[in-house]
Amino acid sequence: MLKTITIKITGVLLLSAAPFISSAGAATSLLDIYQLAIDNDPQYRGAEAAYLATLETKSQSRAQLLPTINLTANITDNTQKTLSSSSFAVGTRKFDSNGYTLSLTQPLFNYDYFVQLRQSRSTIGEAKATLSAAQQALIIRLSERYFDTLAALDGLEFARAEKRAIDRQLEQTRQRFEVGLIAITDVHEAQAAYDLVTAQEILANNLLASQYEALAEITGQYHEQITPLSPATPLITPEPADIDKWGDTATHQNFQLLAAELAYQHAQEEIKRQRTGHYPTLELNASHTYSDSDGGNFGSNESENQAIEFRLNMPLFQGGATNSRTRQAQRLADQARENYEQQRRATLRQARDAYLSVLAEINRVKALGQAVVSAQSALDATEAGLEVGTRTTVDVLDTRRDLFRAQRDHARSRYDYILHTLRLKEAAGILTVTDLELINGWLQPVAANTNP
Secondary structure (H helix, E strand, C coil): CCCCCCCCCCCCCCCCCCCCCCCCCCCHHHHHHHHHHHHHCHHHHHHHHHHHHCHHCCCCHHHHHEEEEEEEEEEEEEEEECCCCCCCCCEEEEEEEEEEEEEEEEEECCHHHEEEEEHHHHHHHHHHHHHHHHHHHHHHHHHCCCCHHHHHHHHHHHHHHHHHHHHHHHHHCCCCHHCCCCHHHHHHHHHHHHHHHHHHHHHHHHHHHHHHHHHHHHHCCEEEEEEEEECCCCCCCCCCCCCHHHHHHHHCCHHHHHHHHHHHHHHHHHHHHHHHHHHEEEEEEEEEEEEEECCCCCCCCCEEEEEEEEEEECCCCCCCCCHHHHHHHHHHHHHHHHHHHHHHHHHHHHHHHHHHHHHHEEEEEEHHHHHHHHHHHHHHHHHHHHHCCCCCCHHHHHHHHHHHHHHHHHHHHHHHHHHHHHHHHHHHHCCCCHHHHHHHHHHHCCCEEECC
């Protein structure tokens, strides 16, 4: 059975006045860095802000169904000039007038407003699914950069170890040449190998610095050290061990697919909303009007008026605009349906690919682990052969290079296994912080792992 886990969405947008990049050495583990990313990653925080903004659509849609109350008031300075009249005296009169109108409007029937209220639910649901997908994407992005940084650290350490080994061999080769046991070509070959690994060390050091920059881009802080992966990392087979079940779970729980489905529902409701252009509307209007005039041809007067009316509006002809907008909404709904189908197929492919990648990576980790053992045995045998003259310096250099390559590939495969596992759960829609906590338990703290 698959265990369904619902991601909890943060309901409060955290604002920080801190600068984008600062120096920090406290956060060393994957989980610690994730907590920094939640607070500082602009991509996730932007998705959170978009979700909170979308929540307001429900209040705005509901407000259209509630009464509207308006108050208008006026104070007027009037100048009235009578040029000729049989009833009023000719002349100019100046007087003041003032008044106010208090009105209330209550929609009684407007199907457009009810449709918009239903649309707000699908819009909010889509935004919620999008935010959950953004949180899962943050876990993936952060994990990728974290383990890319560990891989860069491994690459630098292997390059330095190889450099030290070749340096020792270069010194031994020079000594053997000085006593006439080997030719000068062996010295040149060892020197060339040493120069090459020095260049590789420079590249590895630069790559590590670049990976630390990539990590800081998410967290907003530079990290002086991160925690490496323990050598005893378990290799866990996906449960259930059925690719079809993982695909079925993904098509029901993947958040990006859910967002696409809700977008399609919204588009279908939009067709109904546009059709309301043919429907009548009914509203209640109530008003109270007061006016007071100090003069004029009719002298001073003061009046109040109350009115209650039911206003029915029946659209008869709008030049074909309503039909056109309805057809447009139908085409957009067709587009949303195709987008959903494309996302469904992509989600199914991602889940199945990730499942197969996890299984393949488990076997690859095991195979590369054995390759390291074999490469070490081959190096020991080649070095022994060099001592007795059956192997050359080039043979030793090539074998040692194979060993370090096998060690580097084995370390990388362990990181790739973890990343494929996380991608599988992301595709299935069940990736949570709990998965990071599990992986965090596989890390092994060290005294120093510094950023050069």
